[in-house]
Amino acid sequence: MYPFIFRTVFARMDPETAHHAAMLVIRALGVAPLSWAVRRLTAPAPELATTALGLTFDSPFGVAAGFDKDVKGAAGLYSLGFGHVEVGTLTAIPQGGNPRPRLFRLIPDRAVINRMGFNNTGAERAAVRLKKLRKRSKRAVLGVNIGKSRVVDVENATADYVQSALLLAPLADYLVVNVSSPNTPGLRGLQAVQTLRPLLSAVREAAGSVPLLVKIAPDLEDDEVTAVAQLAVDLGLAGLIATNTTIARDGLISDDAVVRAAGAGGLSGAPLKARSLEVLRLVRAAVPAEFCVISAGGVETGADVEERLEAGANLVQGYTAFLYRGPLWARQINQALAK
Template sequence: MINRYSLLRPWLFSLDPEEAHHLTLSNLDRAERWGILRCLIKQPAADPRTVCGITFPNPVGLAAGLDKDGKHIDALAALGFGFLEIGTVTPKPQAGNPKPRMFRIPEAQGIINRMGFNNDGVDACVVRVRKSKFWQSGGVIGLNIGKNATTPIEDAASDYVTAMEAVYEIASYITVNISSPNTQNLRALQGEEMLRSLLGSLQLARERLSDRYGVRKPLFLKIAPDLDTNDINLIADLLLEFQIDAIIATNTTIARDAVQGMEYGSEAGGLSGAPVRNASNQVIRTLNHRLQQQIPIIGVGGIMSGKDAKEKIDAGASLVQLYSGLIYRGPDLITECAQALGN
């Protein structure tokens, strides 16, 4: 079944994207419970990488967004990922934006989504992570946190701190998502004044939580691909100032040049997949030049092949994450990327 994804894809693409998403994940869950999923999937060779004090079994991870609530952890882990990033989760449950809110653009190997941080709330997610066999066996799980849509942007820090407190004990690392285009004004947090205030609040909260739990959990920041060089350099400098452990580059783009004139190309939301590849790579190169390897970079955006994954590493990333490429290529992409990045 899994190895014939290219045969299944036309049928999946005939369904509403969000419906296909849930159907695919529920079937993966079933195959994992029956104990056959790992038999169907060619597993990547062990290729451990240590980043931020965490040993990743291989350098290919799942990007946030695919499993927002931690409902499919064991099935996704069985596909061969070296690590999983769950979320974005917010302090309170929220429904997200009205449907339809996800659109495929096959001609460009792209996806537009305006999901809007739809999730069951951070507490429900934490319960699911704890129950997963992957977490219980020591699997690497990052928790991606955000603010609720109803929280004013000037009060965003309180939501991030609340979510951070909830996930701190169970997370291998925590990602602060300030770059989704689908929550009003969220990207304003990438500006100097607001970002400085947010990072200061998170730094104090982490010091308090480190004392409480006796461990300092790595803190990552996820940024947009639509920043200019000055903005990127400013963010890089703030990461160093506030001792943020790594940066994830990048989230989805609001640019539409690559899909102009295509069906759904003008839909609102964040564009992912192949159209964001070059912008993501450029952000990674700019960060790498500014940071001089003082902070690791996790590369995500437009990885549709092993070659694309290698480009991220060559640009300066230490690890990579996949999402949209899985929709177009299926699980074989994980092993292909792992092989391309093999030592």
């Protein structure tokens, strides 16, 4: 049913408009008593419960940051069967993001290009919504992803991240430092170990006892991946997320003119699968067993999630395939994992 709806309705809409329309429905699904009824239909099997970061997840499969940028649909996403929801990316200073259009589908590749630019209403307003959400959805595991405000110079990035961490860490089950989006000028340069060390040290102190993770790009060289992973261990971080979107355009089957028309931005979806799996294996080989590794990128099916778990991921996240597979996607993956 959903593939037909996608082809005849959503595929003909502007992608960002379609996303906002879907979010209206998802937000409604997060309101009781409808949320209780939906969660009864989608709840993961008890045997899928997973322990990581000192937390218990109903399923190892969750929704990645980027889908619910402003903490407006997290309760509905949890109702749809995800084991955790990572909100954001949130910035200390509210920002509108890049000019539209900034979200593009590559349907033959089951992929998306985005250059959203961390559009969000800011950490302070997000904190208010998180407090309300905590009262309503006590079981949902919530990650909070933070990034650099666009108007802040890279030289002042640490203070900017710390400001967000102080506001949001007390309301998060875990906190993620995003230094890997390609859509904020200068951001990916923060992944260099000499720059990343003081930033992560300061945010870790601001986060207190809340588990802190760092999210990296798939475009790092292999030795850079290993270096960042080892740095995260040295600094006492709880984990690492591999990976964010890619700036590469290799191996796409979509028409070249369509890809060129979409322009710059991060590519996500099925084409990212192979590299994301490679980076996962590099990270797992560089960190101790107790270090949490979350794998994201190119995940579509229960078999994909199983492959990531077997490769050493503690948890797995998805986003882009949600657009192509519809609202029962998490339920389908959980059912496959239970078998």
